Amino acid sequence: MIPEIGHYALVLALLLAVAQSVMPLVGAARRDVAWMETGRMAAFAQLAAITISFAALMQAHVVSDFSVLNVVNNSHSAKPMLYKVSGVWGNHEGSMLLWVFMLALFGAAVAGFGRNIPPTLKARVLGVQGLIGVGFLLFILVTSNPFARIYPAPIDGNDLNPLLQDPGLAFHPPFLYLGYVGFSVAFSFAVGALIEGRVDPAWGRWVRPWTLVAWASLTMGIAMGSWWAYYELGWGGWWFWDPVENASLMPWLAGTALLHSAIVVEKRDALKTWTILLAILTFSLSLLGTFLVRSGVLTSVHAFAVDPQRGVAVLGLLILATGGGLLLFALRAHVLKIGGLFSPVSREGALVLNNLLLSVSAAVVLIGTLMPLLLDAFGHKISVGAPYFNFITPFLTIPLVMVMALGPFMPWKRADLGGILSRLWGVALLTLVSVMLALWLAGVKPVMALVGIAMAGWAGFGAVWEVADRVKLFRVPLADSLSRARGLPLGAWGTAVAHGGMGIAIAGMVGTTFWLAEDVRVMKLGDKALIAGYEVTLDKVEDLRVANYQTEMGHFSVRRDGDLISTLTAERRWYPVAKMQTTEAAIHTTFYSDLYLVLGEENPGGGGWVVRLYHHPLVPWIWIGSLVMVLGGCLSLSDRRLRVGVPARRAAPVSPALQPAE
Template sequence: MIPEIGHYALVLALLLAIVQSILSLAGAARRDTAWMEAGRMAAFAQLGVVTIAFLALMQAYVVSDFSVLNVVENSHSLKPMLYKVSGVWGNHEGSMLLWVLMLALFGAAVASFGRNIPPTLKARVLGVQGLIGLGFLLFMLLTSNPFVRIDPAPLDGNDLNPLLQDPGLAFHPPFLYLGYVGFSVAFSFAVAALIEGRVDPAWGRWVRPWTLVAWASLTMGIAMGSWWAYYELGWGGWWFWDPVENASLMPWLAGTALLHSAIVVEKRDALKTWTILLAILTFSLSLLGTFLVRSGVLTSVHAFAVDPQRGVAVLILLGLATGGALLLFALRAHSLKVGGLFAPVSREGALVLNNLLLSVSAAVVLIGTLMPLLLDVFGHKISVGAPYFNFITPFLAIPLVLFMAAGPFLSWKRADLPGVLGRLWVAGLLTAIVVLAALWQQGVRPVMALVGIAMAGWAVFGAVWEIADRVKLFRVPARDSLSRARGLPLGAWGTATAHAGMGIAIAGMVGTSFWLTEDVRVMGIGDKAAIAGYELTLDKVEDLRVANYTTEMGHFTVRRDGQTIATLTPERRWYPVAKMQTTEAAIYTTFAADLYAVLGEPNGDGKGWVVRLYHHPLVPWIWIGSLVMVLGGLLSVSDRRLRVGVPARRAAPAVSNLQPAE
């Protein structure tokens, strides 16, 4: 009965999406307050019924209702409760339901929190959100219904993909989807602005909080996915340039550009058409990622290998949303008033360069991801992997980081570049000290590692010195500096924090990419191995049975300078229901590095095991830096100016429901 309630709730959500879109858009066109309010209430109602549908599917997983096909294909009665719950979105149908839930959540948030937005603009935003929801609800009900019954019901299920039975993957998709779907609000604001033919500084301020929430969520989702790949897949890496990984990176790059471009709209009433275009493209890249994951065109541990017909349906949604928005952009962009002028050397100029580099980076990733697929259609097989991306990325990242640190010191409209560089001498000096320390520790080779450390130091110290410069540190009494620090807006703290987090993450990427130590060998009981100053002894390997899997667990004692400091227990797990084996790495982590051990297959004589050992310098900094970036985004979105700082407008005459007399 409960699955039927969930199914009916989706049908009702479809009807409410129709009401929300039609009444909101028509009400805005007619300036009819009652219609616009009805559309707003439909957004709340849609969130309510989609939540009912989501809870109905979750209940089916929790109680192991194997009369529901989706539960049969992705769950098992012996599975731990955490993975029964996360199994709800660990498959195509359930993940689409989570997508629709996030979409309804953002729609209701706009309806609830957008009180300072003009009624017609708000109604049009809700109308576009309703149209997006309509498309995905139709897609679910016609091709991906999660509530399909099976008769007779089997005694047990087929289990969830063992690779997804992990805490990191339990929380990774919700954050990722918050990011993907959050950009739909920026998309809706862009389309609504094109319909109205007006973009002003207030629009830039209204769109920024939603973009910040989406950006911070997507950053967290990408970081959690990278962390999962690092410790779960057992290959010792944190990023593989997998096409599905790239699918999340592209909207992140475009969304970062959108954030900075919206600042120029808000502060200087410039770059309006470019910002509108970025909002459209960012959400379009989110939809492209959805297509790549669900079309069956990719082979990836991240992808849902599903019926290609569903991929065609998602491609149609992508074409309608992107094509329709770009057509509207082509028709209406010329009507947007050109904003203020500025010199190339100015804060606006730095943000334009930032946008250019981020957009080119997104284009590079897009070409590298799609080119093999496009050429495969014409019978040409090529592989685009890490060498392509690793060669091009530094040429874009280096100038991006250079201007990221210098940009906040530039003044609006026109700036004095020599003066700005003079104010950054402390950051430059500290960066040089860090590079010399890396040179002393690791030597001159590889040179690109020292360049990367210089980029990281410049980003971190530039961000720290920006705050120091704002509070006049060492130039006024400490009490005055502290008072100035308290008075700084949260947006300023958020920007500096996010930039510093990027620098920390870059240091982690450089350390593990250039200074990694690896040792692969066969070890028997009692054998010892030395790596990066550590000594590991294989004490025993035991077979265990745990819940829904069996495991072969190795026990390594880790010593340094003769002192025991840790015990590592890597595993090889076998899931009998899914008939799949996974590798669980064991990691001893410090602030400065990770010691990483993987237990492989037994060797031919059965007296030893293939063991892979890695020493990853600075690798924890990748995820520390990512968390710092997320914190920066949350600080910025908490800035009171983004909520109530919009200048008050003169009250408009009351809008009447009465039609003008003919």
């Protein structure tokens, strides 16, 4: 009965999405307050309906209702409760239901918190959100019904993909979807502005918080996915340039450019058409990621579906949203007034260069991801992997990081580059110290590692120096500096923290990429292995049965200078229902590095087990830096100036032009 309620609620949500997409758009065109208000109420009702539907699917998974096909295909009675819950979105149908739930959540948030948005723009934004909802709800109901029944019901299920039975994958998709779907609001604001033919600083201020929410969520989602791949897949890496990894990176790059471009619109009433275009392209790249994961054109541990028919349906949604948005842009962009002029050497100029580099980076990743697929369709086989991306990326990231530190020091409209550089002597000195320290610890080679450390220092210390410069640290009494620091807007703190987090993450990427130590050997009980100053001993290997899997568990003791510093456990798991094996790496983490151990298969010849040992310098800094970037986004989001619902305005008489239609 409950699955049927969930299905009916999904059908009701579709009808409400139709109402939300039609009535506010018509109301805005007719200047009819009642019709526009109906769109707001439909957004709340749609969220309630999809919440009921999502709760119904979750209940089916929690109680192991094997009369529901989705539960049969993705669950098992012996599965731990955490993975019964996360299994709701660990499959194609459930993940699409999570997608529309997030979409409805953002629509309701616009309806509830956008009190200061002009009524017609708000109605158009809700209408476009409703149109997106109609497309995805139709897709779910026609091709991906999560409540389809099976008769007779089997006694047990087929279990969830063992790779997804991990805490990292329990929380990674919701954050990723918050990012993907969050950019739909920026898209809707862009389409609404094109229809109205007006973009002004207020529009930039309204669109920024929604972009910040999406950007911070996507940053967290990508970081969690990278962390999961690092410790779960057992290969010792944190980024593989997997096409599905790239699918999340592309909207992050475009969204970062959008975020900076919206600042120029807000502060200088410039870059309007560029910002509108970025909003359309960012959401389009989010839809492209959905297509790649669900079309069956890719083989990846991240992919959810291999059904070409579903892929064609998602491709249709992608073409409609992207094509419609770009067509409207082509027809209406000329009506947007050109904003303020500025010198190339200015904060606006730095942000423009920043946007260009980010956009080119997204294009490079897009080409490298799609080119093999396009050529394969014409019978040509090529492989585009890490060498392509690793070769091109430095040419884009080095100037990007240099500009990232320079930009906040530049005034709006016009700047003196010589004067700006003279203010950055401290950053240059600290960057040089960082390079000399790396040179002393790791030697001259590889040279690119020293360049990378220089970029990390330039970004990180540049962010700290910018705050110190604004509070006049060491130039006025300390009490005055602290008073100035308390008076800085949270948006300024957020920018500095996010830029500093990027510097920390770059240092982690450089350290683990260039200074990785690796050793693969066969170890018997009692054998010792030396790596990066650690002495690792294999103490015991035991077989256990845990929950819904069997495990071969290797116990290691780790010593340094004769002192025991840690005991680690690495596993090889076998899931009999899914007939799949996974690895669980053992990791000893310090602030500076990771010692990483993987237990392989038992050696049939001379006994013992294959053990892979890695030492990853600075790798924890990748995720520390990512969390710091998310913190920066949250600080900016908490700035009162970016809260779309404040300050509250006094009630005003309704304009005659907005009276309800007769």
